[in-house]
Amino acid sequence: MPAIFLDLDGTLIDPKEGITLSIRHALRELGADVPEQDELGWCIGPPLWESFAVLLGEKADLDEAVALYRERYADKGMFEADVYDGIGEMLEELRDTGLPLFIATSKPHVYATEIAEHFGLMHFVDGLFGSELDGTNSAKTDLLAHALAETGADPFRSVMIGDRKHDIFGARANDIPALGVLWGFAEPEELHMAEADALAGAPEEVGELVADLLGLE
Structure with missing residues (x-):
């Protein structure tokens, strides 16, 4: 078939609005540098863990970053x-x-x-x-x-x-x-x-x- x-x-x-704002939320909560929305378009497509590994370094707690991202994304980001x-x-x-x-x-x-x-x-x-x-x-x-x-x-x-x-x-x-x-x-x-x-x-x-x-x- x-x-x-x-x-x-x-x-x-x-989905740029919802994804980039949710990434910025996670980075802000972690006290990391927060790029502008237009600088985060490359994050749309790859698995989240890969994107956060680039943004935070592979030694960062990537699961925590993903959880913080989802905190905002599940609330409203998915429909932005x-x-x-x-x-x-x-x-x-x-x-x-x-x-x-x-x-x-x-x-x-x-x-x-x-x-x-x-x-x-x-x-x-x-x-x-x-x-x-x-x-x-x-x-x-x-x-x-x-x-x-x-x-x-x-x-x-x-x-x-x-x-x-x-x-x-x-x-x-x-x-x-x-x-x-x-x-x-x-x-x-x-x-x-x-x-x-x-x-x-x-x-x-x-x-x-x-x-x-x-x-x-």
């Missing part, structure tokens, strides 16, 4: 986001392929499901895969391996759509063709270096590129 896997942050929604223009139409077009659609995000599934429901995205998809609160499956490679096992999808006939190198690397590690999108949080060079199979500059380009990658009529 083929399937279409979609990243959430930076692909379907712009916007669906990108054209995403509803893009998802409708992908639904018209007849292939199952799944959200595949490094974000904990308990948050991701609530976010997807809040923004009306669950209406378009057949399911959602996210990480556990302890970090299990937060790496895209592990997450997509789990999603393939759960769905029985054929990786060679499926596609992963995402905005960061982590999405591309995770797809390639699982033999899934990867489509990078350029409206998220990576510069084009990041996706070229990760060797995405194709790049979409706007949501309206995705349907045709997916059809080309999967050989759909």
Whole structure:
């Protein structure tokens, strides 16, 4: 069975406000240096532990940092986001392929499901895969391996759509063709270096590129 896997942050929604403000909250509570919001865009995509290791150093109590982040994020940060223009139409077009659609995000599934429901995205998809609160499956490679096992999808006939190198690397590690999108949080060079199979500059380009990658009529 083929399937279409979609990243959430930076692909379907712009979560910058909620994520960066929650990171700043955690850093402030820890007494660490607090970068401006615009300096934290690179934190959107990787697992939180990786981002805090860079911000605080690997010897810091990363679990405490993540807990402080979630203190604010679970309260209001998760809904400080916007669906990108054209995403509803893009998802409708992908639904018209007849292939199952799944959200595949490094974000904990308990948050991701609530976010997807809040923004009306669950209406378009057949399911959602996210990480556990302890970090299990937060790496895209592990997450997509789990999603393939759960769905029985054929990786060679499926596609992963995402905005960061982590999405591309995770797809390639699982033999899934990867489509990078350029409206998220990576510069084009990041996706070229990760060797995405194709790049979409706007949501309206995705349907045709997916059809080309999967050989759909």
